């Protein structure tokens with residue numbers, strides 16, 4: 001999990017809780033996809049197998065969060081439309097970059113540090129959410145505990161690999177750097193929609209201007225065309 | 239020299255490469271990214287093709303995009319801009335999308351292949367649908383080509399005729415927002431399903447209800463002149479829901495939980511009513527177009543054509559001689575239409591000659607051999623492996639398939655499927671509910687040899703061709719109820735696929751199965767819900783583990799997963 005959902009809930013609100021569960025499921029799914037990509041593209045069979053196992057764990061975590069969510073939805077008769085997991089939304093929510101997987105941009109030693117550092121952060125944040133569940137939904141806590149154990153193992157394996165393949169000092173520096181980067185990545189992701197109050201008035205002004213211009217436009221539409229291939233300009237985008 | 243067609247940015251992105259000789263390669267971006275419905279620019283598909291076919295400016299005739307990017311963007315914007323303040327959320331989103339959308343297609347392409355500007359061309363949305371449809375029939379001039387979808391370049395329905403010199407005439411068009419596709423997807427949204435994914439659920443659900451809301455819905459979509467009443471819709475202004483308060487006043491509360499019986503019944507009635515409106519609209523459209531064109535044979539494309547229940551009900555009305563819907567009538571299949579546009583543009587009076595519906599790559603092209611050895615263990619390699627697999631199926635085992643060419647379209651047609659014996663109701667239910675996590679009201683599809691079809695099923699001759707790619711429903715005969723009732727939908731129909739080609743492994747399995755006492759398999763796509771169909775051997779491995787499937791049939795044997 002490289003982008004961890006906000007989960008600082010206090011009192012039990014089933015809708016909020018399901019929302020966070022859905023975000024966690026999405027984050028787990030995203031890291032499964034990242035791991036699977038790494039498994040396919042690394043030239044070392046043992047490491048590839050490790051990534052496959054990691055991907056399988058992350059898919060499993062996604063299922064666990066989804067199942068807990070579905071149980072709460074049923075129990076509290078919540079509208080599930082806004083709480084359903086839509087794979088395509090992963091990009092817009094920032095869980096996966098639109099143009100690359102992380103493995104494509106990092107060498108394996110740095111990738112291992114990236115996973116290790118972020119799995120540690122995920123584990124810490126998940127503990128807070130797990131305690132919240134322990135208080136309000138004990139059945140769910142047991143399931144999330146299994147996830148916590150996996151995340152701990154993922155972090156340990158990755159960091160051990162990184163330790164063995166980086167010099168001591170460079171390892172320490174890189175881990176700290178990943179922690180700082182993760183911090184900023186979260187700030188960025190959480191503020192994605194916060195600048196709209198500046199831009200929206202500008203955009204609305206542009207819209208009103210376009211509206212005025214189009215007011216005088218009278219676009220004709222043809223319902224038929226006698227020779228479509230002759231009348232189409234292949235190089236034109238309009 | 240290659241022709242490349244691309245469909246992207248709005249629906250699941252896809253690419254089709256062909257030399258119109260030996261090489262055809264249809265790919266979807268979701269196969270590589272593993273994110274279902276991935277609509278980003280198909281960078282990974284293209285990287286794969288560049289590597290496999292050494293693509294460069296010199297060996298490409300044309301790269302053709304499936305629609306006119308600016309027109310597509312503008313037509314929707316133009317409708318909403320009439321009320322800039324009321325529709326501001328939608329418009330702002332649309333403005334922001336200008337940058338990330340298809341208008342910069344050439345720039346996106348050029349980042350991957352250094353291609354000259356005059357080799358990048360743009361087809362037109364409904365024309366691409368139509369040109370893809372040509373691949374499904376011979377004697378194209380005998381047909382009228384109808385397209386019907388949500389919206390593309392501001393058009394929602396169109397009809398074309400093509401003569402033997404490939405002169406294409408557009409004979410009629412309907413315009414946005416008057417869209418039966420958007421009407422149906424709005425109902426999909428109202429009932430709590432995701433648009434673009436839930437339409438097939440609405441179709442299945444409709445069989446459980448009665449069209450009690452027919453009269454109300456006819457007020458919001460006119461089935462005679464195909465006009466929509468926008469008071470009931472918000473897809474032009476609202477990003478998170480497509481219906482207005484007025485629709486809620488008419489139909490009641492949206493997004494109810496359909497696991498509760500009363501809600502289920504009500505929503506099934508709404509689904510049934512929407513399905514009826516769709517069918518009556520299409521009936522009138524076909525009557526109108528056959529009258530204008532004087533042709534009684536139809537090729538139907540566009541996303542709406544995926545509604546196989548509609549095709550089935552239309553076939554009973556005697557309004558056409560033949561209706562063909564190709565395997566991937568939606569926008570992703572339009573990559574093939576776009577390639578056809580490029581071919582026609584170059585050759586003037588010839589189109590692509592695509593002889594198969596399996597236009598995807600061979601499994602050997604996708605995978606390195608070492609991955610097979612690393613991840614799988616061959617358990618039966620002699621010629622009898624098919625017979626061994628058939629025995630396993632009879633014993634109640636669920637077996638996945640991964641062989642031959644990859645299929646095009648949303649349905650797995652045997653080469654990337656999960657099978658179980660349709661006679662064994664426990665296996666069928668386990669596959670549907672536990673493995674695939676489908677809803678109880680969505681039936682699984684049967685697959686059988688062509689020669690056995692008439693024993694178990696009936697279908698009108700006028701839609702029979704679509705059976706080869708699971709494109710229609712047919713009626714279950716009494717014989718089917720004896721042993722195979724678990725695959726029959728509540729309304730007595732099945733989405734059956736027939737296998738003709740004797741050289742395929744699917745054919746051989748069905749033949750072996752028959753010897754052992756069962757004539758029909760259940761065939762469902764090899765994926766977990768919310769995931770794309772498996773593409774390479776890593777996906778196969780991971781999905782077998784996730785679905786707990788023990789056996790996989792490949793081109794050269796039956797395999798199990800290794801423990802890694």
Ligand SMILES: [Fe+2]
Nearest residue numbers: 001028058061
């Ligand atoms: Fe995880």
Ligand SMILES: [Fe+2]
Nearest residue numbers: 001119151154
């Ligand atoms: Fe993890």
Ligand SMILES: [Fe+2]
Nearest residue numbers: 387390540569
């Ligand atoms: Fe379309």
